[in-house]
Amino acid sequence: MPKEIKTSWGSITPEVSLFPIFYLFFIYGFVYILPYGKDLIGLSWFDWLRSEDGPLEWIQFAEYLISSLLALLIFIKKKKKKDLDSIIWLLIAILSFVVAGEEISWGERLTGIGSDMISSMNVQGETNFHNLPFFHNYLLDPVFELICIFLGWFGWRKFKLESLPSKKLSLFFLFVALFYFYFDISWASTTEQIRNDQEIFEFLLSTGIFIHCLSNFKKKKKKLVLK
Secondary structure (H helix, E strand, C coil): CCCCEEECCEEECCCCCCHHHHHHHHHHHCHHHCCCHHHHHCCCHHHHHHCCCCHHHHHHHHHHHHHHHHHHHHHHHCCCCCCHHHHHHHHHHHHHHHHHHHHCHHHHHHHCCCCHHHHHHCCCCCCCCCCCHHHHHHHHHHHHHHHHHHHHHHHHHHCCCCCCCCHHHHHHHHHHHHHHHHHHHHHHCCCCCCCCCHHHHHHHHHHHHHHHHHHHHHHHHHHHHHC
16 A cells, blocks of 8 residues: 655545656656757657657557556466456457557557558548547547546546456556546537547556556466465
């Protein structure tokens, strides 16, 4: 559990990881105003971080790919392959692999080789499925919001399964759901839609899943050593 935090007003013992709060404070309170980005790399450090093919997107790719491998290893080590816990671990492995592939357009960004048929219909002109018009315009954000609410709130409250992220990781998912809800609802507002900082927040989602998979893999490995 998170350690006790001592303040001038007393001690605080949070029941959730505060990393997402510190991360967002660092991004918007420090990186956002960091100077000389345009002089050195042609754009601000903040825009560089959140850009397509930027560092945050590649970190997400790595986290999803590693999470997929860890979840698969956990599933393989499970004795009861057909119980709900095992099935969820297998789903995490498959979905994490799919998301990792989507992040780099299934290798097109590395090799330049893709599908002309898919890229011609794609919003960004790339070989991936989440940017196809119908999914991108109508399904992507609501699906993100529902998944993050489930992982950050409903899952650990209603189900006692090790395959679902614990309460400790809830802020990794709830901040993402909040951003997407606020971003989407701003379409209907009388003011200009808020800036699309999706990569800033999606990093929290991939990191939450990665920490969940890694911590459970370590637990399984420790149990095997103790046997």
